[in-house]
Amino acid sequence: MSQTLVVCPYCGCGCSFYIEEKDGRAVGVTPSTDHPVSRGSLCVKGWRAYEFINHPERLRSPMIRDGGLVREATWEEATDLIVENLLDIKEKHGNDALAFLSSAKLTNEENYLFMKMARATFKTNNVDHCARL
Numbered sequence: 001m002s003q004t005l006v007v008c009p010y011c012g013c014g015c016s017f018y019i020e021e022k023d024g025r026a027v028g029v030t031p032s033t034d035h036p037v038s039r040g041s042l043c044v045k046g047w048r049a050y051e052f053i054n055h056p057e058r059l060r061s062p063m064i065r066d067g068g069l070v071r072e073a074t075w076e077e078a079t080d081l082i083v084e085n086l087l088d089i090k091e092k093h094g095n096d097a098l099a100f101l102s103s104a105k106l107t108n109e110e111n112y113l114f115m116k117m118a119r120a121t122f123k124t125n126n127v128d129h130c131a132r133l
């Protein structure tokens with residue numbers, strides 16, 4: 001078995017643990033005892049944070065609904081489509097027809113940038129975060 005020190009991807013607390021790897025597959029986690037946030041502890045999500053890595057249903061690329069079917073797309077294609085649709089909605093229905101929902105998986109800094117994008121770029125206060133639900 002080998003270990004790789006990582007930051008938990010499940011929320012912005014930023015706990016740290018070692019991914020335990022055996023035969024090229026993630027098989028468990030061990031909390032980092034000297035990390036200033038987690039100090040050797042993890043919540044129930046953190047203890048399971050290795051299971052999605054090799055999950056057969058894990059999304060590994062953006063998906064686009066195209067003609068009634070969902071297909072894989074490149075990140076460039078997906079972001080171009082998002083921008084095109086956001087600008088189209090804004091032009092047809094106004095800024096407040098848009099709403100932005102962020103994720104607890106982002107860092108505080110990423111969430112701040114997301115909020116700035118909604119308020120400064122798209123001129124709407126319709127921005128929220130899943131941790132408030």
Ligand code: SF4
Pocket residue numbers: 008009010011012013014015038042043044045046047
């Ligand atoms: S999901 Fe749990 S273990 Fe992971 S960073 Fe958040 S509090 Fe820490």
